[in-house]
Structure formats: C-alpha cells, structure tokens
Amino acid sequence: MADPDGVRAEFRAFLAEQWDPDLTLAEWWDRLGTSGWAAPTWPEEWFGRGLGRDAVAIVADELRAAGAVGPPSGLGLLLAGPTILAHGTDEQKARYLKPIVTGQEGWCQLFSEPGAGSDLASLQTKAERDGDEWIVNGQKVWTSGGQAAELGMLLARTDPDAPKHKGITYFALPMEQPGVEVRPLREMTGRSLFSEVFFDDARVGDDAVIGGLNNGWIVANTTLANERAGLGSGGSGAGGGAFPGKKAGMLGVRVGDLAERTARSGVQPANFGRAFDTLRTIADKLGRLDDPSIRQRLAELYTLNELGRMTAMRVKASMAAGRGPGPEANTAKLMMSRICRMVRDLGPAILGPEAMLTGSDTTGGGVVQELTLFAPAPSIYGGSDEIQKNIIGERVLGLPKEPGPDKNTPFRELKVGTQTSA
Numbered sequence: 001m002a003d004p005d006g007v008r009a010e011f012r013a014f015l016a017e018q019w020d021p022d023l024t025l026a027e028w029w030d031r032l033g034t035s036g037w038a039a040p041t042w043p044e045e046w047f048g049r050g051l052g053r054d055a056v057a058i059v060a061d062e063l064r065a066a067g068a069v070g071p072p073s074g075l076g077l078l079l080a081g082p083t084i085l086a087h088g089t090d091e092q093k094a095r096y097l098k099p100i101v102t103g104q105e106g107w108c109q110l111f112s113e114p115g116a117g118s119d120l121a122s123l124q125t126k127a128e129r130d131g132d133e134w135i136v137n138g139q140k141v142w143t144s145g146g147q148a149a150e151l152g153m154l155l156a157r158t159d160p161d162a163p164k165h166k167g168i169t170y171f172a173l174p175m176e177q178p179g180v181e182v183r184p185l186r187e188m189t190g191r192s193l194f195s196e197v198f199f200d201d202a203r204v205g206d207d208a209v210i211g212g213l214n215n216g217w218i219v220a221n222t223t224l225a226n227e228r229a230g231l232g233s234g235g236s237g238a239g240g241g242a243f244p245g246k247k248a249g250m251l252g253v254r255v256g257d258l259a260e261r262t263a264r265s266g267v268q269p270a271n272f273g274r275a276f277d278t279l280r281t282i283a284d285k286l287g288r289l290d291d292p293s294i295r296q297r298l299a300e301l302y303t304l305n306e307l308g309r310m311t312a313m314r315v316k317a318s319m320a321a322g323r324g325p326g327p328e329a330n331t332a333k334l335m336m337s338r339i340c341r342m343v344r345d346l347g348p349a350i351l352g353p354e355a356m357l358t359g360s361d362t363t364g365g366g367v368v369q370e371l372t373l374f375a376p377a378p379s380i381y382g383g384s385d386e387i388q389k390n391i392i393g394e395r396v397l398g399l400p401k402e403p404g405p406d407k408n409t410p411f412r413e414l415k416v417g418t419q420t421s422a
C-alpha cells in the first residue's frame with residue numbers, strides 16, 4: 001500500500017479541517033464520501049482513493065481517536081458498492097456509488113428465502129421480462145435493514161430451464177414501490193433488525209441488471225466474498241452504527257450528538273470485533289479486573305481476538321493479491337463464532353446481577369445484554385458454522401462432496417426442498 005504514515009497524516013489533516021460536530025450526518029457523510037475517505041480502497045474515479053486495505057484500519061483508528069462519526073454503516077458500502085464496482089456498467093456506477101459513499105441511499109441484501117439459505121442456489125423468487133422491465137414475485141427472509149433500505153440486492157430466477165446455479169440474475173431493486181411489502185421480524189434482542197420481504201408484481205428496470213442476465217450466481221459470489229471478508233472487522237468510529245438512507249431518518253441528526261452517545265458510556269456500540277475493549281472497560285469501571293477468573297477469561301478473549309485479527313489480515317492479503325478468500329476465511333468465520341460464544345458467557349459474568357439492568361452507562365448502557373442475545377447470529381449468517389466445516393472438509397481436507405443432483409439438471413426438474421448444498 002501507499003506509505004501508511006503518509007495516509008495517516010493526510011487523513012488526520014482532512015479530519016482537522018473537515019470534522020465539525022455541528023454538521024448534520026448528511027453533511028458530514030457528503031464530505032467524507034466525496035473526498036474518497038469513506039471508501040479509501042475504491043478507485044479514485046469512483047469515490048475512493050485507490051489505497052490498500054490497510055487504509056481502512058488507519059481511517060477507523062483516526063476517526064476513533066478524533067471522536068468522529070465513521071462512514072455509512074450497512075450493506076451499501078460493505079456489499080453493494082464493491083459488487084457494482086466489480087460487475088456494474090459505468091452508467092450503473094454513476095447511478096449507485098455516490099449515494100452509497102455519502103449515505104444518501106441504504107441497501108439491503110435480498111438473497112435468503114424460507115427454502116433457500118445455506119442452499120442459496122435453490123431460490124425460487126422469479127423475475128419475468130415485461131418489455132424494458134422485469135416483474136418480480138416471491139419472498140425473501142432475514143433481510144437485514146429491509147425496512148429502512150431504498151434499494152435491495154435482489155437474486156431472482158430468470159431461467160428455470162437452466163441448472164440451478166445458472167438461471168439466476170442479480171438486480172438493484174427499488175424497495176419503495178407498491179409491489180414490495182416489508183414485514184419487520186422481532187428478534188430476542190427486542191429489536192427488529194431484519195424483515196420478511198414479499199414481492200407481488202414488483203417492478204425493476206432492465207438497466208438495473210448487475211453483471212448480465214443469468215449471471216447472478218457469479219455476481220452474488222462477489223457479494224458473499226465481501227461479506228465473509230468483512231465479518232469480524234472492527235467498528236469504523238464513534239457513532240459508526242449510524243444507518244444511511246432517507247428512510248432510516250438519521251441524516252438530519254447532529255453528528256456531535258451521535259459521537260457523544262458513544263463517548264458518554266466509554267464503550268463501542270455492540271460489535272463483537274471490539275468486544276474485548278468493551279468488556280475490559282466495563283470490568284475496569286466495576287472494579288472487577290482484579291478477579292482472577294475474569295482476568296483469565298479476558299486474556300483468553302484477547303488472545304482469540306488477536307488470532308482472529310491476524311487471520312482476517314491473511315484473508316485480506318489473499319484478496320489484495322487477487323487470490324480471493326481461501327480457507328483462512330472459513331477458519332476466521334468459525335473463530336468469530338467462538339469469540340461470540342465467549343463474549344456471551346463472559347459479559348454477564350463481569351456484570352453479575354447487574355446484567356439484568358440495561359439502562360446504566362457504567363455497565364455499558366445495555367451493550368453487554370445486546371451482545372449476549374445477538375451471540376447466536378454470527379454462527380448463522382454469511383454461511384453457518386456447519387457450512388464452513390463442510391467447505392473445510394471438502395476443499396482443505398479433500399473429503400468427498402455431499403451427494404446431490406447432477407449440477408446440469410434444469411432447476412424446474414429439481415424436487416423443491418430436496419436440493420442440496422451449493
């Protein structure tokens with residue numbers, strides 16, 4: 001990458017000049033996005049700075065140190081942007097990328113269905129051509145941020161006569177239209193982070209096909225590779241949990257207030273990648289750092305976190321070298337699931353009876369409870385732990401593949417519910 005000290009100095013100078021707690025979130029994200037610092041690894045002609053992946057960590061460090069709000073969170077910057085950069089036309093890049101880096105439009109990922117999760121290629125939502133448009137019918141589930149998104153990365157079947165991996169197309173679907181119904185689901189955290197999404201003659205233009213007709217599986221794999229590479233990465237700055245898009249309703253918020261929310265409790269928003277810092281801070285505040293059992297378990301968490309961080313670096317180095325994420329990505333994913341289970345057990349142990357109180361800043365303002373209740377999720381999304389183990393078994397240990405139908409069988413001839421893993 002470019003000289004890391006030079007990148008740090010340049011971004012620090014940018015922050016000194018441009019960060020202003022009195023800006024609205026929209027104004028701040030406009031400065032960050034149009035200067036290329038929201039997505040420093042993207043090409044310069046498309047709102048990036050053409051820097052290596054290390055620049056992302058440098059930017060996050062400096063944002064935290066300055067108490068500044070990070071780039072837009074959510075799936076636009078993480079998944080849709082890199083996918084459009086890799087497979088979109090110049091017209092599509094011009095249409096979609098700027099609202100992503102400036103947080104003007106939020107995205108959701110419309111992949112999973114009730115009968116297609118681990119076996120994603122069995123998806124049944126269909127899109128049929130109607131002149132210059134496509135008509136979409138079907139259902140998605142587990143759609144993170146679906147209720148607040150303006151656009152969705154939609155996978156739909158466009159050729160049921162092709163084998164299941166081949167007749168899928170990737171669309172950028174406008175969510176605000178009569179044919180799209182988003183029903184929030186309530187999780188055990190008490191939040192509604194994800195939704196079911198129903199399509200009833202929803203419409204999407206032919207110009208919103210990303211990466212070519214019936215080429216959706218290849219395009220989806222770019223999205224999934226970015227998802228796996230992004231899992232377990234740290235937070236992006238104070239208030240990094242701010243959600244982009246007009247529907248999310250945060251663009252008019254004063255950025256200083258967002259940053260202060262994090263600074264007041266002294267802990268990061270719920271984020272497993274930074275859980276060690278969070279738990280250590282709370283244990284310190286509660287005077288529990290002298291407890292040998294807590295110390296031992298914190299040390300164990302720190303060690304695993306460091307191993308996870310280094311494995312994530314290997315994944316990123318492999319991607320930067322154009323090799324794509326190899327088996328390290330599967331190991332990193334399994335390690336993150338283990339870290340989550342450890343955080344789930346250690347957080348309440350540090351809080352003791354106070355784990356039942358969520359309102360106090362001393363105990364993290366509910367962040368431990370949220371991490372604890374959310375802990376099962378990372379072992380499911382981005383490919384469940386069992387799927388990671390299957391991949392390691394087949395591709396690293398050379399074990400035989402699971403039996404399944406011929407990969408040349410047309411989708412229409414497969415029995416619903418019996419399709420096997422992709």
Ligand SMILES: Cc1cc2nc3c(=O)[nH]c(=O)nc-3n(C[C@H](O)[C@H](O)[C@H](O)COP(=O)(O)OP(=O)(O)OC[C@H]3O[C@@H](n4cnc5c(N)ncnc54)[C@H](O)[C@@H]3O)c2cc1C
Pocket residue numbers: 108109110111112113114115116117118119141142143144145194377378380381382383384385386387390402421
């Ligand atoms: C917090 C969260 C957010 C999510 N956000 C999104 C989102 O924004 N967009 C989206 O499209 N999806 C999202 N997902 C969905 C996620 O990708 C799926 O839940 C995941 O792929 C698993 O699919 P499934 O739930 O259908 O379970 P299934 O695939 O039905 O699996 C059920 C169980 O069987 C196991 N299993 C399945 N196949 C095999 C096999 N071949 N060998 C061994 N075991 C197997 C699984 O490991 C699991 O334990 C999210 C999930 C979570 C938890």
